[in-house]
Amino acid sequence: MTSFIIKKGTVVDPLREKVFPADVLVVGGRIAAIGPGLAGQKETTVINAEGCLVLPGLIDMHVHLREPGFEHKETIASGTRAALRGGFTAVCAMPNTRPVCDRAAVAGFVLDRARAAGNARVYPVGALSKGSEGKELAPFGEMRDAGVVAFSDDGRWLADAHLMRRAMEYAAMLDVPVISHCEDPALSAGGVMNEGFTATILGLRGMPAAAEEVAVARDILLAELTGCHLHVAHVSTAGAVRLIREAKARGVRVTAEVTPHHFTLTEEAVRGYDTNAKVNPPLRTAADVAALKEGLADGTIDVIATDHAPHSREEKETEFDAAPFGMVGLETAVGLVFTELVSPGVLTLPQAVAKMTVNPARILRLEAGVLAEGAVADITLVDPEREEVVEPERFASQGKNTAFGGWQLKGTPVGVMVGGRWFEVRPSGKRLPGKKR
Ligand code: DOR
Numbered sequence: 001m002t003s004f005i006i007k008k009g010t011v012v013d014p015l016r017e018k019v020f021p022a023d024v025l026v027v028g029g030r031i032a033a034i035g036p037g038l039a040g041q042k043e044t045t046v047i048n049a050e051g052c053l054v055l056p057g058l059i060d061m062h063v064h065l066r067e068p069g070f071e072h073k074e075t076i077a078s079g080t081r082a083a084l085r086g087g088f089t090a091v092c093a094m095p096n097t098r099p100v101c102d103r104a105a106v107a108g109f110v111l112d113r114a115r116a117a118g119n120a121r122v123y124p125v126g127a128l129s130k131g132s133e134g135k136e137l138a139p140f141g142e143m144r145d146a147g148v149v150a151f152s153d154d155g156r157w158l159a160d161a162h163l164m165r166r167a168m169e170y171a172a173m174l175d176v177p178v179i180s181h182c183e184d185p186a187l188s189a190g191g192v193m194n195e196g197f198t199a200t201i202l203g204l205r206g207m208p209a210a211a212e213e214v215a216v217a218r219d220i221l222l223a224e225l226t227g228c229h230l231h232v233a234h235v236s237t238a239g240a241v242r243l244i245r246e247a248k249a250r251g252v253r254v255t256a257e258v259t260p261h262h263f264t265l266t267e268e269a270v271r272g273y274d275t276n277a278k279v280n281p282p283l284r285t286a287a288d289v290a291a292l293k294e295g296l297a298d299g300t301i302d303v304i305a306t307d308h309a310p311h312s313r314e315e316k317e318t319e320f321d322a323a324p325f326g327m328v329g330l331e332t333a334v335g336l337v338f339t340e341l342v343s344p345g346v347l348t349l350p351q352a353v354a355k356m357t358v359n360p361a362r363i364l365r366l367e368a369g370v371l372a373e374g375a376v377a378d379i380t381l382v383d384p385e386r387e388e389v390v391e392p393e394r395f396a397s398q399g400k401n402t403a404f405g406g407w408q409l410k411g412t413p414v415g416v417m418v419g420g421r422w423f424e425v426r427p428s429g430k431r432l433p434g435k436k437r
Pocket of ligand 1: 064096154155156181278281325326
């Protein structure tokens with residue numbers, strides 16, 4: 001049986017909030033032991049993790065892999081390679097493909113392609129409504145049986161409150177969460193950035209914070225009515241954080257995520273009309289960024305997810321109004337979390353790791369996200385001291401559309417293990433890859 005020993009690393013346990021030096025022994029794709037001074041067999045491959053953090057495999061629960069239908073932006077193979085290079089062992093694939101993932105056959109296709117690619121794990125998300133058109137519910141039961149882990153019309157809000165109520169009732173029955181892209185289209189219509197002073201100066205049409213908050217408020221009320229688990233995608237405003245905090249205090253089953261671009265950048269990034277800064281929801285104000293960080297710190301926001309949204313160069317190299325929304329995120333997330341949240345003390349290391357491992361795993365009901373004896377060996381190695389300049393040309397993703405090109409980030413994924421398969425994801429010098437002992 002193939003075996004590995006990850007030597008001399010620092011293990012981060014997000015469940016018990018512990019950080020401690022230990023070796024990790026992996027046998028036959030599972031974690032066999034965690035402890036000091038472990039020894040393997042003669043044929044055990046040694047991975048020297050000195051100076052590295054050994055984390056449960058990171059999970060990104062909000063990724064656009066674009067296949068089927070938009071392979072000029074990304075494929076399941078390229079997107080899952082980008083996931084590995086970014087330190088992620090698993091991603092959720094959003095359903096806004098062509099065709100939309102609104103039935104078992106499409107979910108099955110995504111899973112087949114992911115298996116063939118053999119990179120990070122892929123968990124498909126099924127659409128709430130057929131074609132994500134907001135008119136008729138998609139077949140939840142068959143999609144759940146095919147392996148979808150959540151339902152969402154991501155990219156759009158299900159504006160029909162009655163249909164959303166029914167969707168939540170079915171989802172609650174199946175014990176599958178509903179992920180809502182909270183944006184009232186009547187309020188955001190025509191907008192391309194955050195509404196406010198900067199938009200006025202730039203002569204661009206704005207999307208008000210209220211477009212998000214109205215939608216969050218309604219969905220919280222429907223979650224309360226139905227008992228459904230509501231997960232709010234890409235929270236971007238202070239008001240949305242407040243609504244979620246209040247709902248949690250009332251006992252509503254609601255969880256939420258924030259993206260690295262929303263906790264790092266403000267609408268100021270749009271000055272210069274950089275289409276890479278055109279995202280939906282839009283980058284907001286400094287006060288919103290501060291509120292997102294508070295929400296992360298006090299637990300209102302459970303998850304960090306990237307909303308990795310690759311687009312081709314041709315699509316993004318156009319005037320601001322015409323460019324599509326979205327930014328890639330898989331290969332900058334770990335660097336941004338370490339640089340923007342862990343280093344300045346917004347989150348402790350175990351808190352940050354929890355938001356990328358055990359918390360998304362719990363929301364999606366996955367047996368993943370922890371390092372424990374007997375668990376599947378999904379492991380991420382991060383060198384917290386290693387600095388890297390973001391070079392989009394080096395991304396494994398086909399999408400180079402990032403607003404972080406040229407940024408220097410500290411905290412770099414160096415290797416990942418998926419079910420006992422080892423991938424070195426950065427050139428190693430003397431540290432990696434594993435050598436026979
Ligand atoms: O920026 C975004 N891009 N936000 C979304 O909600 C959808 C996504 C996409 O699919 O490109």
